[in-house]
Amino acid sequence: MKLCILLLLxxxxxxxxxxMSDKVFLFPGPSATAHVILKPEIKKSLxxxxxCLRSYTELTREYCLFSMATPGVDNAFLILTKSPNVIxxxxxxxxxxxxxxxxxxxKHTCGTWDSNTGVMQLWVNGKLYPRxxxxxxxxxxxxxxxxxGQDQDTFGGGFDAGQSFVGEIGDVHMWDYxxxxxEIKGVMSGxxxxxxxxxxxxxxxxxxxxxxxxxxYCKSWECASSTVKESIVG
Ligand SMILES: *[C@@H]1O[C@H](CO)[C@@H](O)[C@H](O)[C@H]1NC(C)=O
Numbered sequence: 457m458k459l460c461i462l463l464l465l466x467x468x469x470x471x472x473x474x475x476m477s478d479k480v481f482l483f484p485g486p487s488a489t490a491h492v493i494l495k496p497e498i499k500k501s502l503x504x505x506x507x508c509l510r511s512y513t514e515l516t517r518e519y520c521l522f523s524m525a526t527p528g529v530d531n532a533f534l535i536l537t538k539s540p541n542v543i544x545x546x547x548x549x550x551x552x553x554x555x556x557x558x559x560x561x562x563k564h565t566c567g568t569w570d571s572n573t574g575v576m577q578l579w580v581n582g583k584l585y586p587r588x589x590x591x592x593x594x595x596x597x598x599x600x601x602x603x604x605g606q607d608q609d610t611f612g613g614g615f616d617a618g619q620s621f622v623g624e625i626g627d628v629h630m631w632d633y634x635x636x637x638x639e640i641k642g643v644m645s646g647x648x649x650x651x652x653x654x655x656x657x658x659x660x661x662x663x664x665x666x667x668x669x670x671x672x673y674c675k676s677w678e679c680a681s682s683t684v685k686e687s688i689v690g
Contacts, residue, residue, distance in 0.1 A: 473658065481624065481625045485665065490606070496630070503571035508566040521537055522534065525610075530548075553585045553588070555578075556583075631652055
């Protein structure tokens with residue numbers, strides 16, 4: 457954590473770096489401006505990728521859960537929800553997963569892509585949906601813009617309020633490899649952390665109307681810290 461802050465001061469300027477384990481990002485309303493920029497630990501191109509996060513929303517319209525763009529490739533890796541479907545993109549190619557009807561509850565979503573085979577996996581609340589294949593043999597460039605809350609239609613911008621996220625997002629982790637099913641379970645229970653983006657030492661930058669708020673929920677996998685546990689139990 458100290459190292460993280462030092463690095464931050466020297467390299468990142470105003471960018472925050474924080475252990476977010478007790479917190480969530482709250483996106484209070486639709487907009488074409490509110491978003492959070494996430495910075496990976498190291499800048500590198502990606503042949504394999506896994507992204508996991510938790511979300512909580514009342515939206516019934518289409519919304520963007522996760523958007524990663526590279527210059528000229530706005531949908532380098534993207535997860536969109538358009539009930540009853542989740543649409544995942546790798547390098548502009550989209551594949552649609554039809555998912556179970558959603559309860560109004562926190563939802564844990566993981567998306568993976570493996571360049572060698574092109575195989576894409578979508579996991580929702582620990583359930584793997586039938587796999588798809590896209591963009592076999594391609595590579596996601598190292599100049600990446602990773603954004604929560606908006607769908608990028610250009611590198612770092614081109615937002616549309618009609619696709620903005622409204623609600624809460626937490627536990628965002630990202631890897632430069634494809635997780636095994638056991639590792640996905642470990643992410644859900646909170647002991648497997650990202651090696652590319654790590655919620656427990658997160659470099660982020662808030663733009664517009666997004667709040668950092670305490671996590672106000674507590675189930676076995678959700679109680680990351682003892683302070684949260686004590687305040688809710690006690
Ligand atoms: C990506 O994953 C495959 C396994 O499917 C592995 O063979 C390959 O080395 C990985 N590539 C990178 C760059 O990690």
